[in-house]
Amino acid sequence: MNDASKQLPTPRYFGEEFGTPLATWLNGEEQEAWGEWARSLEPMGFHMQGNAAIDRKARARITKVVEGLLELSRSIGLVDEKRLRAAEASVNRSLEIYGSHPSILRDEVARRDGGLISTINRKPYNPENPSSLLVWTDKQIGKYPFQELAAIKAIRELIRLTALERLRKCLACGRWMFARRPRAKLCPGREECERKGKAIYYKTVFKKKKRDNEDYKARRVNG
Numbered sequence: 001m002n003d004a005s006k007q008l009p010t011p012r013y014f015g016e017e018f019g020t021p022l023a024t025w026l027n028g029e030e031q032e033a034w035g036e037w038a039r040s041l042e043p044m045g046f047h048m049q050g051n052a053a054i055d056r057k058a059r060a061r062i063t064k065v066v067e068g069l070l071e072l073s074r075s076i077g078l079v080d081e082k083r084l085r086a087a088e089a090s091v092n093r094s095l096e097i098y099g100s101h102p103s104i105l106r107d108e109v110a111r112r113d114g115g116l117i118s119t120i121n122r123k124p125y126n127p128e129n130p131s132s133l134l135v136w137t138d139k140q141i142g143k144y145p146f147q148e149l150a151a152i153k154a155i156r157e158l159i160r161l162t163a164l165e166r167l168r169k170c171l172a173c174g175r176w177m178f179a180r181r182p183r184a185k186l187c188p189g190r191e192e193c194e195r196k197g198k199a200i201y202y203k204t205v206f207k208k209k210k211r212d213n214e215d216y217k218a219r220r221v222n223g
Helices: 016-027 034-044 052-075 081-095 146-160 191-222
Strands: 100-106 109-112 115-118 134-140 167-169 176-178
Touching: 016 034, 016 052, 016 146, 016 167, 016 176, 034 052, 052 081, 052 146, 052 167
Parallel strands: none
Antiparallel strands: 100 134, 109 115, 167 176
């Protein structure tokens, strides 16, 4: 595998900092030693927990969420309200297990450059404002591996950025990818996918031209 695909992406493209790590994790790398692969994802924000079997189940749950959300997105705007409601209900059933409740986390103070800063927020600490050390967070209900919760966060951010549709499967290899541009259908930077993609494109164009020619000849005969 190209090591560049495992580095934290510089967000040069809209939503890439969330979509690329999520797609990389969803694809999995079963052929490699799981521990080595897991460590390679940490710079991308996916701190892995458990083992290969636990991770495989987590990816299956998140894949179901993603596919359900994409189906729901495709259904929006259609006249079939029944299908839309069914897709929405299916997604919500998949998300119900990721419950959380508000929680307060007390930050710590560290001395740096002659002053005091909070260790979580990395902001200067003012003793006259002690509540600045209180961090409001959401505590997850249920035991799910860190990478699964990171995936839920990435999905939430993609929806917030209206970039969920860019998470799709490559037309050539069928693996998950994050499209840097709205119409991209091939894994970015993978020469093998580009070659296969071109072959698929020309084959499709050839079939369309052949079909159009046959329709034209049929119209002339019948005309």
